[in-house]
Amino acid sequence: MSTKRLVELGIRSLDPRGSSRVEELLGTIDNVFTFAGPFRYPYTECGFLFTSGTEHSFAIDDIGNTLPAGQRRATASPFDTGGIIDYLLPNVALANQIQFHRRHEIPVPDYRSYFRETLSILFSSPWHYLDGTGPDDPGPIEVKEGDDRRWTFEVRFKSELPLPGNLLAVFLPTRTARQSWAREKIAAWKRDGVGVDIYVPNDENGWGTLLGRSILYITDYLHKLR
Amino acid sequence: MNTWNLKDLEIVGYAESLPDDLLPAVVAPIYRVREDDDTLLMPPFDAHQGDKVKTTHVRRRAELDRLVGNEQATGIDKSIPAAPGQLLWIDESRRPHYQSAEQVRSHFQYLATAYLGLAREALILQRFDHADKLAQKAINADNRSLDAVLVAAVVERMRGNNDVLDVLSDIAKAIDPQIDFQQQLEIYLEGLLQDNRNVPISNLTPDHAPSQSSIASLAEGLDIADFPETLCVTSFVDRCNVAFQRELPALLETEPRKFVAYAGDKRLGIDENEFYLRERLAHAGPIALFYVEPQDQELAAPLW
Numbered sequence: 001m002s003t004k005r006l007v008e009l010g011i012r013s014l015d016p017r018g019s020s021r022v023e024e025l026l027g028t029i030d031n032v033f034t035f036a037g038p039f040r041y042p043y044t045e046c047g048f049l050f051t052s053g054t055e056h057s058f059a060i061d062d063i064g065n066t067l068p069a070g071q072r073r074a075t076a077s078p079f080d081t082g083g084i085i086d087y088l089l090p091n092v093a094l095a096n097q098i099q100f101h102r103r104h105e106i107p108v109p110d111y112r113s114y115f116r117e118t119l120s121i122l123f124s125s126p127w128h129y130l131d132g133t134g135p136d137d138p139g140p141i142e143v144k145e146g147d148d149r150r151w152t153f154e155v156r157f158k159s160e161l162p163l164p165g166n167l168l169a170v171f172l173p174t175r176t177a178r179q180s181w182a183r184e185k186i187a188a189w190k191r192d193g194v195g196v197d198i199y200v201p202n203d204e205n206g207w208g209t210l211l212g213r214s215i216l217y218i219t220d221y222l223h224k225l226r
Numbered sequence: 227m228n229t230w231n232l233k234d235l236e237i238v239g240y241a242e243s244l245p246d247d248l249l250p251a252v253v254a255p256i257y258r259v260r261e262d263d264d265t266l267l268m269p270p271f272d273a274h275q276g277d278k279v280k281t282t283h284v285r286r287r288a289e290l291d292r293l294v295g296n297e298q299a300t301g302i303d304k305s306i307p308a309a310p311g312q313l314l315w316i317d318e319s320r321r322p323h324y325q326s327a328e329q330v331r332s333h334f335q336y337l338a339t340a341y342l343g344l345a346r347e348a349l350i351l352q353r354f355d356h357a358d359k360l361a362q363k364a365i366n367a368d369n370r371s372l373d374a375v376l377v378a379a380v381v382e383r384m385r386g387n388n389d390v391l392d393v394l395s396d397i398a399k400a401i402d403p404q405i406d407f408q409q410q411l412e413i414y415l416e417g418l419l420q421d422n423r424n425v426p427i428s429n430l431t432p433d434h435a436p437s438q439s440s441i442a443s444l445a446e447g448l449d450i451a452d453f454p455e456t457l458c459v460t461s462f463v464d465r466c467n468v469a470f471q472r473e474l475p476a477l478l479e480t481e482p483r484k485f486v487a488y489a490g491d492k493r494l495g496i497d498e499n500e501f502y503l504r505e506r507l508a509h510a511g512p513i514a515l516f517y518v519e520p521q522d523q524e525l526a527a528p529l530w
Contacts, residue, residue: 018295044298045242086288132282147282175248175365177397178378180358186396187389196393198400200369204313206241206254206269 001160004030022085025094026101031075031156033082036115038130038214039171040080040152045201047171047210049217054166055109058157069107073158076111077104078118078141080149081156088146104141108155115153122151130215168221169195171213230267230279234260235308237324239290239301241269244316247359248366250337252315252330256290256299257308266290277310338368345377349418354381370401376414383411 003020006012014020023029039047058074061067079088081101089097106114119126122135129135135151143150170189176182177198186196197217201209240253254269257279268283293299306314306324313330315323323330341364348357361377368374375398382390395407 012297015295015297017291018297019292020295086286086292147284174369174375174397174400175362177393177400178365178375179247179362180378183378183382183390183393183397184387186393187387190393191389196396198397200400203252203369204254205271208270211270 002030002032002158005159019082022082025085026081026098028081028156030159032159032161034155034157034161035080036076036153036155038132038218039207039211040148044207045173045176045210047214048163048167049169049171049195049214050161050166051168052109054157054161055155057166059108069110072107074108075156076106076108076115077101077154077156078106078111078114078151079104079143079146080152080154083146083149088143088150111153111155118151118153127219130218164192167192167194169197169217171197171199171210171217173199173201173209175201228267228281228284230257230259230281232277232279232308232310235267235279236260237302237306237308237314237322238266239294239299240314240316240322241293241299242316243294243297243300246318247362249316249318249320250334250363251366252313252334255308255314258287258305263287279308334367338364338371338374341367342371342373342377345374346418349377349380354384357381372398372401372405372410373414375401376411379407379411380415380418 001009001011003012003014003023007014020029023031034050055074059067059072067073084097084101085094089100092100118135118139119129122137122139123129124136127133129151132148134148139151167189170186172182172186177186186198190196195217197213199209199213235257237255238258239256241256242251242253244251244253254271256269257267259265259267264287266285266287266289267279267281268285268289269281270283271279271281290299290301294301302322306322309324311327312324313327315325315330315334317323325333341360345357345360345364348354348360357377358381361371361374364377365371365374375394379391379394382394398405398407398410
């Protein structure tokens with residue numbers, strides 16, 4: 001769910017220190033944030049990988065017709081928009097930061113052709129996008145600051161992103177998977193054909209194990225598609 | 227890639243925002259560079275050995291505030307000087323501790339073992355939810371605790387949730403890819419049956435607060451001779467606290483989980499699933515049988 005929905009439902013409150021400040025400024029507070037690629041954003045124990053069909057379902061109307069770009073319920077950006085204000089363009093006026101954000105929004109799923117070109121032209125190997133090595137060429141977008149947030153594609157969904165029917169795989173550490181509520185969820189996911197990857201975490205290294213598992217899973221998945 | 231010396235760092239937070247039911251836990255520290263108050267080193271660390279830390283995740287101070295605001299990290303009030311060979315862990319009261327890895331691992335192993343022992347006792351008492359929660363604490367302390375998974379499997383088997391048993395088998399295989407989970411579960415169950423004669427309940431945390439009156443009522447167990455038509459028709463029961471008009475096997479079916487048997491101060495546990503153990507019980511010496519209503523009022527061994 002988006003931050004806005006979570007607040008409306010009383011599940012969380014707005015903390016001005018958190019990302020909600022940036023989301024409000026950029027007008028993305030009613031978006032659910034995902035990345036095209038492995039898990040990039042710290043810090044979490046669990047991870048969801050969504051099917052590519054998820055994007056399509058947010059780009060069509062109730063009877064299956066493709067919506068005009070401006071009416072679709074998902075949008076992509078060729079960077080992590082959460083980093084624009086404080087990290088990617090830190091010394092730029094707010095109005096220009098917002099304009100920059102708007103200028104780089106790309107309809108979903110059409111962004112994929114630009115994504116493909118980015119991987120083939122800016123990266124010496126597309127695998128360097130996956131493993132976090134990063135691009136060899138900074139590319140045409142005028143952002144020179146920041147880390148992997150500068151070149152990680154973000155896909156945002158309007159308001160809510162349902163899990164049923166959209167999940168490709170779920171990653172959980174043993175202690176989370178063992179929890180009573182989780183094991184029943186996992187059983188349901190397995191019945192629905194969702195991949196479930198349960199791992200023993202290395203707590204001393206934060207989410208490093210999760211990151212590594214997601215990269216392995218995606219690499220294997222892509223190899224099977226070839 | 228940046229490499230930092232631990233002596234130049236201090237811990238200002240950790241990369242988790244853990245719910246109560248996942249504590250205690252070892253956590254990944256967030257370091258601040260002592261000479262540069264605005265520079266933080268975040269996990270994951272490419273190397274975190276000896277006196278060096280390597281990470282590409284070098285962030286500004288404000289990032290920690292943002293992560294705390296997002297409930298993705300937790301700050302600590304008083305920074306802790308970083309040192310080689312130490313681990314940061316958070317106890318169940320959310321207090322941070324920074325101790326040698328050896329000490330922490332030993333402490334967590336102790337916690338896991340203690341919680342598993344309590345979970346096992348709770349299983350024997352058929353307090354399944356309680357057993358499940360205790361075993362969860364064991365796996366929080368030891369991510370590789372197979373017994374914590376087996377406790378969950380016993381609970382799910384009792385509930386008839388076979389789908390969930392498959393999930394627990396997956397968790398066990400994540401811990402030990404070679405495991406024959408079904409076989410291990412059978413061994414664990416057999417062990418439970420063996421142990422149920424010898425498990426003290428004195429240190430088991432009850433699901434509900436004790437009631438002195440209920441303990442007293444147990445202590446006043448009546449002699450079988452006072453009730454010609456008691457449930458104590460089977461040879462192994464010497465006394466009980468309530469008179470019944472029907473025999474024990476039927477009562478165990480109609481009123482499951484409301485009976486408890488004691489041999490001295492050893493709780494034996496008894497229900498329709500365990501009644502077949504009567505022959506074993508018969509060798510346990512004098513048996514006292516108690517009918518407990520409500521069930522959670524059965525709190526301690528008889529006071530004789």
